[in-house]
Each structure stands twice: as C-alpha cells, then as structure tokens.
Amino acid sequence: MFKDMEIIGQFNLGFIITKLKSDLFIIDQHATDEKYNFEMLQQNTVLKGQRLIVPQSLNLPAISETVLMENLEIFRKNGFDFLIDEDAQVMQRVKLVSLPTSKNWTFGPSDIEELIFMLSDSPGIMCRPSRVRQMFASRACRKSVMVGTALNTSEIKKLLLHMEEIEQPWNCPHGRPTMRHLANLDMVSQD
Incomplete structure (x- = not known):
C-alpha cells in the first residue's frame, strides 16, 4: 500500500x-x-567467474555432488563453473573450473559448500552465499x-x-x- x-x-x-x-x-x-x-x-547480478589454470577436485560426498549437479544454473549465476564427468567415480564427478571474483572479493570451496547446504533445503530456488549477500549489502549501502x-x-x-x-x-x-x-x-x- x-x-x-x-x-x-x-x-x-x-x-x-x-x-x-x-x-x-x-x-x-x-x-x-x-x-x-x-x-x-x-535478483539481477550474475557474478563473473575467474577461470582456474587447473581444474580443482572438490571430493564432495555423493549427495552434495548430486545437489550441485541438479542446480548448476544457480551456481553459474553465482560465478562458479564446473566440469562434470558423470562416468567418473562418485566423489570425483565434479571439478571446479571457475570461481567468482568481484573487485576485492574472492570466493572459494566454503561458499560452494554453503550453497549446497542451502540448495539441499530449497532445490532450484535462487540463493546466494552469505559472503555474496555481504558484498551486495555493502554495494547497496554505498549507492x-x-x-x-x-x-x-x-x-x-x-x-x-x-x-x-x-x-x-x-x-x-x-x-x-x-x-x-x-x-x-x-x-x-x-x-
């Protein structure tokens, strides 16, 4: 109103x-x-990813791998990208190839784990890691x-x-x- x-x-x-x-x-x-x-x-920011020189194995438990693979688009909007090898052994199917960076903010495996945890409760729902939310809050405040x-x-x-x-x-x-x-x-x- x-x-x-x-x-x-x-x-x-x-x-x-x-x-x-x-x-x-x-x-x-x-x-x-x-x-x-x-x-x-x-809603509108798609974080840009920085490609890694060498893909990084994440060694995720099977359930976490599945959650990640079912929500790849949400991870991409958050600046993460992965190589998926569905024929590889469980815990070896996902390799990190790109991490989000934004000015002086860098992100890593702990942010991936947080996203997996969030998506386990709400599959398919767009969410952001807490550090991305902090970055957005800081930018929103300044503007x-x-x-x-x-x-x-x-x-x-x-x-x-x-x-x-x-x-x-x-x-x-x-x-x-x-x-x-x-x-x-x-x-x-x-x-």
Missing part, C-alpha cells in the same frame, strides 16, 4: 513522514533505498540515498514505489527497520 501513502514531508534530512488513511509512518530514507538496491543486486540528503516529492514518491515492488521491504540488509508506525490520528486526543 506504499503507492497509496500521502507524503507529509521529510524530517531531519533522513526520514520521510507519510500518512495512510489515519495512520502516520516514519520511513528511513537510507534504509529504504538500501533495501531496494540490495534486492535488485540479488543509496544518504542521510542528510534533501529529497523532493518525486524522489520520495520513487522510494515509496520501490518499497511497493519488493517482497520484504521491512528491514535493510543490515537489519535496520525501514519504517515505523508513528500514530493513529483517530486515537490522538482532540483536547
């Missing part, structure tokens, strides 16, 4: 005051923009509207519409709430 909110204004160059029916809300402009930017990075930035009505409206687009707009990736309920005007005394 963010698109239906009436914009009251900006407070202290860091917060937006809105009204929905008789309820007043305060929205953290930085946390809100950060959450949207983070979700867009999560978001900062506290101290004056916003005009159209910029505020854009932030509200972005909140409408994402599934869980309630907290930034670092856990800070994006908004709080201030008051219900019907409950405020008229005295």
Whole structure:
C-alpha cells in the first residue's frame, strides 16, 4: 500500500513522514533505498567467474555432488563453473573450473559448500552465499540515498514505489527497520 501513502514531508534530512488513511509512518530514507538496491543486486547480478589454470577436485560426498549437479544454473549465476564427468567415480564427478571474483572479493570451496547446504533445503530456488549477500549489502549501502540528503516529492514518491515492488521491504540488509508506525490520528486526543 506504499503507492497509496500521502507524503507529509521529510524530517531531519533522513526520514520521510507519510500518512495512510489515519495512520502516520516514519520511513528511513537510507534504509529504504538500501533495501531496494540490495534486492535488485540479488535478483539481477550474475557474478563473473575467474577461470582456474587447473581444474580443482572438490571430493564432495555423493549427495552434495548430486545437489550441485541438479542446480548448476544457480551456481553459474553465482560465478562458479564446473566440469562434470558423470562416468567418473562418485566423489570425483565434479571439478571446479571457475570461481567468482568481484573487485576485492574472492570466493572459494566454503561458499560452494554453503550453497549446497542451502540448495539441499530449497532445490532450484535462487540463493546466494552469505559472503555474496555481504558484498551486495555493502554495494547497496554505498549507492543509496544518504542521510542528510534533501529529497523532493518525486524522489520520495520513487522510494515509496520501490518499497511497493519488493517482497520484504521491512528491514535493510543490515537489519535496520525501514519504517515505523508513528500514530493513529483517530486515537490522538482532540483536547
């Protein structure tokens, strides 16, 4: 219902005051923009892989090999690539040929193990290793509207519409709430 909110204004160059029916809300402009930017990075970023000179054996247990082989596309979107030899012995079927790198972030076998664990619970569902999430959170923070930035009505409206687009707009990736309920005007005394 963010698109239906009436914009009251900006407070202290860091917060937006809105009204929905008789309820007043305060929205953290930085946390809100950060959450949207983070979700867009999560959805749309395909990490580039750095090819290894020599393929690396992973010696994964049979169940882990199977999970990995059934979710190759998710691993590729995360920047990992593998050579698969289905005729090889179990625990020798998968070799790592490419690792994701991004500026000063590098990833490795522990990130593969984490992805396998996540995909064991939710096969086929796009997920990211926690270190990739940390990298995206850091990038989202740096590119978001900062506290101290004056916003005009159209910029505020854009932030509200972005909140409408994402599934869980309630907290930034670092856990800070994006908004709080201030008051219900019907409950405020008229005295």
